[in-house]
Amino acid sequence: MAPERTRRRIPDATVARLPVYLRILTEQGDEGVDSISSERLAELGGVNAAKVRKDLSYLGSYGTRGVGYEVAYLVYQIRRELGLTHDWPVVIVGAGNLGQALAGYAGFGERGFPVAGIVDVDDAKIGTVLSGVRVRHIDELPQIVQTKRVSIGVVATPAAAAQDAADRLVRAGVTSILNFAPVVLAVPRAIEVRKVDLAVELQILSYHEQRRAGGAIHAVGTARPASA
Amino acid sequence: MAPERTRRRIPDATVARLPVYLRILTEQGDEGVDSISSERLAELGGVNAAKVRKDLSYLGSYGTRGVGYEVAYLVYQIRRELGLTHDWPVVIVGAGNLGQALAGYAGFGERGFPVAGIVDVDDAKIGTVLSGVRVRHIDELPQIVQTKRVSIGVVATPAAAAQDAADRLVRAGVTSILNFAPVVLAVPRAIEVRKVDLAVELQILSYHEQRRAGGAIHAVGTARPASA
DNA sequence: CATTGTGAAGCGTTTCACAGCC
DNA sequence: GGCTGTGAAACGCTTCACAATG
Numbered sequence: 001m002a003p004e005r006t007r008r009r010i011p012d013a014t015v016a017r018l019p020v021y022l023r024i025l026t027e028q029g030d031e032g033v034d035s036i037s038s039e040r041l042a043e044l045g046g047v048n049a050a051k052v053r054k055d056l057s058y059l060g061s062y063g064t065r066g067v068g069y070e071v072a073y074l075v076y077q078i079r080r081e082l083g084l085t086h087d088w089p090v091v092i093v094g095a096g097n098l099g100q101a102l103a104g105y106a107g108f109g110e111r112g113f114p115v116a117g118i119v120d121v122d123d124a125k126i127g128t129v130l131s132g133v134r135v136r137h138i139d140e141l142p143q144i145v146q147t148k149r150v151s152i153g154v155v156a157t158p159a160a161a162a163q164d165a166a167d168r169l170v171r172a173g174v175t176s177i178l179n180f181a182p183v184v185l186a187v188p189r190a191i192e193v194r195k196v197d198l199a200v201e202l203q204i205l206s207y208h209e210q211r212r213a214g215g216a217i218h219a220v221g222t223a224r225p226a227s228a
Numbered sequence: 229m230a231p232e233r234t235r236r237r238i239p240d241a242t243v244a245r246l247p248v249y250l251r252i253l254t255e256q257g258d259e260g261v262d263s264i265s266s267e268r269l270a271e272l273g274g275v276n277a278a279k280v281r282k283d284l285s286y287l288g289s290y291g292t293r294g295v296g297y298e299v300a301y302l303v304y305q306i307r308r309e310l311g312l313t314h315d316w317p318v319v320i321v322g323a324g325n326l327g328q329a330l331a332g333y334a335g336f337g338e339r340g341f342p343v344a345g346i347v348d349v350d351d352a353k354i355g356t357v358l359s360g361v362r363v364r365h366i367d368e369l370p371q372i373v374q375t376k377r378v379s380i381g382v383v384a385t386p387a388a389a390a391q392d393a394a395d396r397l398v399r400a401g402v403t404s405i406l407n408f409a410p411v412v413l414a415v416p417r418a419i420e421v422r423k424v425d426l427a428v429e430l431q432i433l434s435y436h437e438q439r440r441a442g443g444a445i446h447a448v449g450t451a452r453p454a455s456a
Numbered sequence: 457c458a459t460t461g462t463g464a465a466g467c468g469t470t471t472c473a474c475a476g477c478c
Numbered sequence: 479g480g481c482t483g484t485g486a487a488a489c490g491c492t493t494c495a496c497a498a499t500g
Contacts, residue, residue, distance in 0.1 A: 010435075013491060019431040023410060037459065046412040049459095050493055057461055065460045065499045082431050083438020090430070101329035102426075107410065111427045112434075151437050152430065175440065176433040182251060182335065184274040192436045194429050198330075199339045201422050202318070202380065203247040203310050205404040206340075207238075208420045209379050210311020212403065241469060265481065277481095278471055285483055293477045293482045 010081070014055045020045050021055070022078045029071045037068040089116035089148050091174070093165040094156035095125045095135045098180055102156055103130040116148035117141075121161070138168065145172040155179045166193075238309070242283045248273050249283070250306045257299045265296040317344035317376050319402070321393040322384035323353045323363045326408055330384055331358040344376035345369075349389070366396065373400040383407045394421075 010018075024044045028036060038056070042049040056062065056069065059077050063069045079085055090113050092099050102108065103118055118130060119138040128135050136144070144150065153169035155162050155177060162181035169177060176192040179185055182199055238246075252272045256264060266284070270277040284290065284297065287305050291297045307313055318341050320327050330336065331346055346358060347366040356363050364372070372378060381397035383390050383405060390409035397405055404420040407413055410427055 011491070015432055015435050016428070018435075019425075019428040020412065022431070023427070024412075039459085044412065046414075048493075050495095051491090053460060054462080054492080061461070063460050066458045067500070068459070081435070083434045083442075084431065088430070088434050088437065097329045097332045101325045104325045105426065107427055108430075111430070113427075113430050152433050176437055178429055178433060184248065184252075184272065186274075192433060194433060196424055196426070196429060197247075198333065198424070199251070199335055199341075200244070200247040201406055201424060202316070202336075202339070202341050203250070203312065204243055205380050205406060205420060205422060206311040206316050207243050207246075207309070209316065209404055213311075239469070267481085276471075278473095279469090281482060282470080282484080289483065291482050294480045295478070296481070 008058060010058045014058055015082075017045070017047070017051075017055055018078050018082055021052070022075065022082070022084075025071050025075045025078070029075060034071050035068045036071055036074075038063070041069070084112050087112050087114055088152055089114050089150050090152045090154055090178075091116050091141065091144055091148075091150045091169075092118045092154045092156055093120075093138065093141070093169065094158075094161070095120040095122070095128070095130065096156065096158070099154075099156040100130050102154060102180075103133055113152070116150050117144040119144070138165075141168050142172040145169075145174055150174060152176045152178065155181050155185070157181055159183050236286060238286045242286055243310075245273070245275065245279075245283055246306050246310055249280070250303065250310070250312075253299050253303045253306070257303060262299050263296045264299055264302075266291070269297070312340050315340050315342055316380055317342050317378050318380045318382055318406075319344050319369065319372055319376075319378045319397070320346045320382045320384055321348075321366065321369070321397065322386075322389070323348040323350070323356070323358065324384065324386070327384040328358050330382060331361055341380070344378050345372040347372070366393075369396050370400040373397075373402055378402060380404045380406065383409050383413070385409055387411045 021041060024041060025036070038049045038052040042052045045052065056074070059081055062074060062077055092102055092115060095118050099118060099120070103115055108115060115133050118133050118135050119141055120126065120135055121138050125135050126137050151174060153174040153176070155165045155169070157165045159181050162179065162183040163185060166177055166179070166185045166187055170187055170191055175190065177185065177187065179193055179195045182197050185193055187193055249269060252269060253264070266277045266280040270280045273280065284302070287309055290302060290305055320330055320343060323346050327346060327348070331343055336343060343361050346361050346363050347369055348354065348363055349366050353363050354365050379402060381402040381404070383393045383397070385393045387409050390407065390411040391413060394405055394407070394413045394415055398415055398419055403418065405413065405415065407421055407423045410425050413421055415421055
C-alpha cells in the first residue's frame with residue numbers, strides 16, 4: 001500500500017495556467033529555444049513574472065538561478081503534473097452542431113484527448129460518421145466508457161437534455177465532465193465538472209461594453225446603441 | 229463635464245455569476261415562480277446563499293426581508309446591469325468548423341447577440357451561407373463593424389491566424405473580443421478580451437483525473453537529466 | 457550578476473454571523 | 479419568524495522585494 005507521500009497541492013489558479021505555459025513552452029521548443037526566463041514566459045503568456053515563478057515553484061525547483069528554465073525539461077514536468085503523459089480518451093454526448101464541431105476539432109486528438117465515441121438520442125444521427133467517428137446510440141455509453149476506458153465526458157446537448165446526459169455519463173463511470181450546455185449540472189461531489197458557456201462569456205463582455213458607454217452618457221449624448 | 233456619479237464597481241467574480249443567476253431567474257419566471265429566496269437561487273445555481281446575497285447586494289437592495297426577491301424585478305435589474313437591455317451584434321472571424329457551429333448556435337441571437345456578419349480569408353468560403361448569414365471577405369470587416377455598430381468580435385480562426393484576426397477587429401473598431409483560438413492575444417489595454425480554450429479545460433480535467441489515480445501509480449520522481 | 461525561489465504584504469473573494477427589517 | 483443586507487473574519491491568490499545561488 002506504499003503510503004505515497006501526499007503530493008503537493010497545486011492552487012486551482014495555477015493549475016488553470018499550467019496548460020498555457022505548456023503550450024507556449026512547446027511552441028518555443030519547436031522554434032529551437034531551449035532556455036527561457038520567467039520574464040520572457042510571462043510576456044508570452046500575458047501574465048507577470050512573479051506569478052510565473054510562483055506557479056512553477058509548485059512543481060519543484062526546476063529553474064537555474066541566473067539562467068532560467070530549460071524548456072524541454074519544464075515541458076516534461078508540466079506534462080507530468082497535468083497527467084498528460086498518456087492519452088485521455090473522451091466521449092461526446094450530443095451530435096448536433098456543437099458535437100460535430102468538437103469531433104472535427106483536430107486539436108482534440110492531437111493534444112492527447114482522442115474521441116473514443118460520440119453518442120446521441122436521435123435515430124436520424126446514429127450511424128452517420130463525424131470526422132472518422134461513427135455516431136452511436138446513447139444506450140451504448142456504458143459499453144464505450146468501459147471498453148475504451150474513458151474517464152472524461154463532454155456534454156454537447158441542448159440545455160434540456162444536459163442533466164440526463166450527465167447522469168448517464170456518471171452512471172457509465174465517467175469521473176470528469178466538460179459541460180457546454182447552459183445548465184448547472186447536479187452531480188455527485190466526487191465528479192469534477194468544468195463548464196464552458198458561450199452566453200455567459202458574451203454577457204460578461206456586454207457588461208464591460210455597457211460600462212464603457214455608461215460613463216459617457218452625459219458627456220456625449222450619442223454613442224449609445226438605441227435601447228429597447 | 230457633469231461629474232457623473234461613479235457607478236458602483238461590481239467585483240469580477242460577481243459579474244461572472246450574474247449571467248447564471250439571470251438564466252435561472254428567467255427560467256423560474258417562465259415557470260410561474262414570482263418570488264425566490266437567496267437559498268433557493270443558490271441551490272439552483274450551485275453556489276452558497278451568502279454569496280448570492282452579497283452578489284445581489286452590489287446591484288442595490290432589491291430584496292424584501294422575510295420574503296425574498298421578486299423574480300421579474302431581479303431579472304430586470306440584472307439585465308440592466310449587464311447591459312442586456314439592447315442587442316449587441318457580434319461579428320465572427322473564421323468560417324471553419326467552429327465559426328459555423330457558432331453561427332448555427334441559436335442561443336446566440338436569442339440571447340441578444342445577433343450575428344452581424346461572418347468573415348473569412350478563404351475565397352472558397354466567401355458567399356456561402358451559414359444559418360442565414362452570408363460569409364464575407366475579411367476585408368469587409370471595417371464596413372460591417374461600422375454599419376452594424378458591432379462592438380464585440382469573436383475569433384474563431386486557427387491559432388496561426390488569431391493574432392491577425394484580433395488586430396483587424398481592433399482596427400475595425402471592435403472593443404471586446406471573445407477568443408476561441410489557443411493563443412494569448414496581444415491587444416491594446418482598453419480592449420476587453422475573454423478566452424475560451426477547449427484544450428485548457430480538458431487539461432485541467434486531466435490534472436484532476438491524474439491526481440485521483442496518482443496516489444498509487446508512479447513511485448519515484450524522475451531524476452533530472454544531466455542539467456546544463 | 458542575472459535570475460530563481462520564496463517569505464511576507466497586499467488585495468480581492470468567500471464565508472460567517474447577526475443586526476435590521478418586513 | 480423568516481430572510482435580506484452587510485460588517486468582519488477567513489481564505490486564497492497576486493505581487494513585492496530580496497536573499498540565495500549557479
